Amino acid sequence: EPYQLGLIFCENRSSALFKCNWRNNEWIQLTEFDKICRLYPRHLPKIDNQFVYLQSDVNGAxxxxxxxxxxxxxxxxEKILIDRVDNVKYSNVNTDPFKAEWDTQFKGLYEPLPHLCYSRDGRYLLLPSISGSRDVLYIYDFTEQKMISIDSPLGVNTSVKGLAIFGHYIAVNIVDCRTPYRFYIFDLKTVNKVDKDNNGWHLIVEHEFKKEEKNQIVWNPDRFFP
Structure with a gap:
């Protein structure tokens, strides 16, 4: 089976990781082509010899x-920081349709690692994922060695799309079935604070549909943060 550098056909094919030195025209193979698919390597800031990546099994979905x-x-x-979730037990399977809130338990990692996925100090790693039909957002704390859920400021029945980290701010799109997108930033400095002046969320911009022009989106800037 042919292999092409950097080209990922799907998440169930065997792949290997390489380290290249472009200045010296040298490269070494770090892993073998085994029964593992390795995706989205991201070097840890300020640490030359460590990186994270997402791993899945071959011959699966x-x-x-x-x-x-x-x-x-x-x-x-290799050290597993977050393992895959093989079986999920839903707590609201018997609830009437359209009346149940979304199940908030962690169902695993399913999304790529963004290119801007680290906080400036290298403590936090951005982990977007999906849960059912919703986008959900987590961070991994390298200091505490644990995963933390970043909950939506608009409630559980919303979709939270983590875009990137800039310094100690996460850029996030939030949407639900009744409203257009809202663009927020989340301040990572508030994650471990006990006494908080706010919950860490800051609304940057939102848009609304004009009643007379339902097919057009009008952006209404609210406020901006550095």
């Missing part, structure tokens, strides 16, 4: 639950 792996390029050791 084209889009499947993934593991978050920490890889050391010197020792070639």
């Amino acid at each position: 084209h889009q499947q639950c993934q593991r978050l792996i920490l890889f050391n390029t010197q020792t070639k050791e």
Whole structure:
């Protein structure tokens, strides 16, 4: 089976990781082409010999639950930071349609790692995922070595799309079935604070549909933060 550098056909094919030195025209192979698919490697800030990537099993579904792996390029050791979730038990399966709130339990990682996925200090890693038909958002705290859910300021029945991290702010789109998109930023400095002046969310911009022009979107800037 042919392999092409950097071209990912799907998430269930065997792949390997390489480290290249473009200045010296040198490269080394870090992993073998085994029964693992390795996706979206992202180097840890300020640490030259470690990076994270998403790992899935081959010969499975084209889009499947993934593991978050920490890889050391010197020792070639791999550590599972977040394991895949194989079985999910829903708590509201017997609720009448359109009356149940979304199940908030963690159902695994299913989305790529963004390019701007680290906070400036390297403590937090942005982990967008999906839960049913919703986008959900998590961060991994390397200091506490745990995953933290970033809950929507608009309630559980909303979709939270994490876009990128700029410094210590997460850029987020939030939408539900009744309203257009709202663009927020979330301040990571409020994650571990006990006494908070606010919940960390700041609305940047939202748009509304004009009654007389339902097919057009009008942007109404609210406020901006650095």
